[in-house]
Amino acid sequence: MEREKRYEDRNVSIGPFVLESGEELPSVELAYERVGPTEAPVILVCHALxxxxxxxxxxxxxxxxxxIGHGKYVDTSEFQVxxxxxxxxxxxxxxxxxINPETGHAYQSDFPFVTVRDIVHSQNKALQELGIHHLHAVIGGSLGGMQVLEWGILYPDWMDHLVPLAVTPSLSAYGIAYNSISRFAITKDPAWKDGYYNPDHPPTAGLATARMVGMISYRTDDMFQKKFGRNGNRRSDESHTEASYDVESYLHYQGNKLTHRFDANSYLYLLKAMDMHDIxxxxxxxxxxxKQIQSNVLAISFKGDLIYPPRDLDSMFTLESLAKFYIVDTKFGHDGFLVEFDKWGPLIKEQLKETLKI
Known part of the structure; x- marks a missing residue:
């Protein structure tokens, strides 16, 4: 008999929540998506920035x-995701x-700083509210990978498998440097107004610039050269603001696209959380x-990842008997965890078949 399947797109309330800093949020909700058979093992997926x-x-x-999906490497006919x-x-x-209940207005810059550990603790409380007390696996890349590592340390007996992708045990000075440029771009935008900006006039120029900076760090030089080269109208004598080359048009498009779906303050808060990442x-x-991690580990890095070099993740798990480490050969660099699934999806599929090794 086929198991009942579900698709949920809801919010779950976890009530008041105390952060690592000691500050308390009086009421916290987490929005979630839940897909798959109702009685199937649960896989938690953690998203990136x-x-x-x-x-x-x-x-x-x-x-x-x-x-992820029906019949895919993480099969939603076999697992809840x-x-x-x-x-x-x-x-x-x-x-x-x-809305800040104390003021009746949006928190904006009054929102307290959060850490990756805060994010994980809030997810744990949310899972318990949903009646989930064990996970078959926790999977995520980049900021999501940071959450995966913290899950394995904060709640070591909660899951059978950890799958951190495109991440390192702490964010490097190089990664912090890129985040600092992005932060500078947003906070120096005249529309930012110390974070109390008009929602109808957000700091779009700063946020778009921050996204453009990020896009450069996510890909390799080889990928940029292969995709764009020096293609374009190749004129640079008409205007300082024109996009003379295809790579410029691409960055402008990606920057502007983000401003339509993301909040500048959220971007800043999550950058800070990433900067503080250090297990x-x-x-x-x-x-x-x-050494506090008890689950099986499948750690995957991507060749050419500038921000999260493979050597750092490899060194973390070299002596761990329950860990496997792979480097995916790709020209996409950090963004490899979002593409070329045929290169590394089978590794995850095979890992999920295994039971916990004691």
Whole structure:
């Protein structure tokens, strides 16, 4: 008999929530998507910086549609897949756009700073509210990968498998540098107004610039050269603002596109959370933190990833008997975790078949 299937696109309330900083949010909700048979093992998917809860999607394909779905590498006919919009996000979860009950207005820059650990703790509370107390796997890349690592340390007996992708145990100075440029672009936009901007006139120029900076770091030089080269009208003597080359048009398009779907304050808060990512913080060091992980680990890095170099993830799990590590050969660099699923999706499919090794 075929199991009953579900698709949920809802919010779950976890009530008051105390952050690592000691500050308390009086009421927190997390927006989530839940797909798959009702009694099937649960897989938690954690999204990246500008991602959202729509991993699979219903009215339109989700952002990981090449990896997750009916008959795909993460098969939603065999597993339930749940994804939360992160705490501090702007797609329905409590964040800078939410109403501050103390003022009756949106938090904006009054929203407290959050950490990756706060994000994970809030997800754990939300899962318990949904009646979920064990996960078959936790999967995610980039900011999502940071959450995966923290899940394995904060709640080591909660899952059978961890699958961190395109991530490192702490964010490097190089990664912080890129985030700093993005932060500078947004906060120096005259429309930012210290974070208390008019919703009808947000700091779009700053946010678009921040996105353009990010897009450069997500891909490799080889990929840019292969895709764009020096194609374009090749004129540079008409205007300082014109896009003379295809690569410029691409960056302008990507920057402007983000401003229509993402909040600048959320972008800033999540950049700070990424900057603070260090699994060794308060735990002695990275090696000591890694030893707290009890689940099977499939760690995947991507060749040419500038922000999250494969060597750092490899070194974290070298001595762990329950860990496997792979480097995917790709020209996409960091963005490899969002494309070319045929290269690494089979690894995840095989990992999910395994039971917990003690």
């Amino acid at each position: 500008t991602g959202n809860q729509y991993t699979v999607g219903e009215s339109e394909p989700g952002w990981w549609k090449g990896l 749940i994804t939360f919009n992160v705490l501090g996000g702007c797609n329905g979860s409590t964040g800078p756009l939410s 060794g913080r308060g735990r002695g060091d990275i090696a000591s933190a890694a």
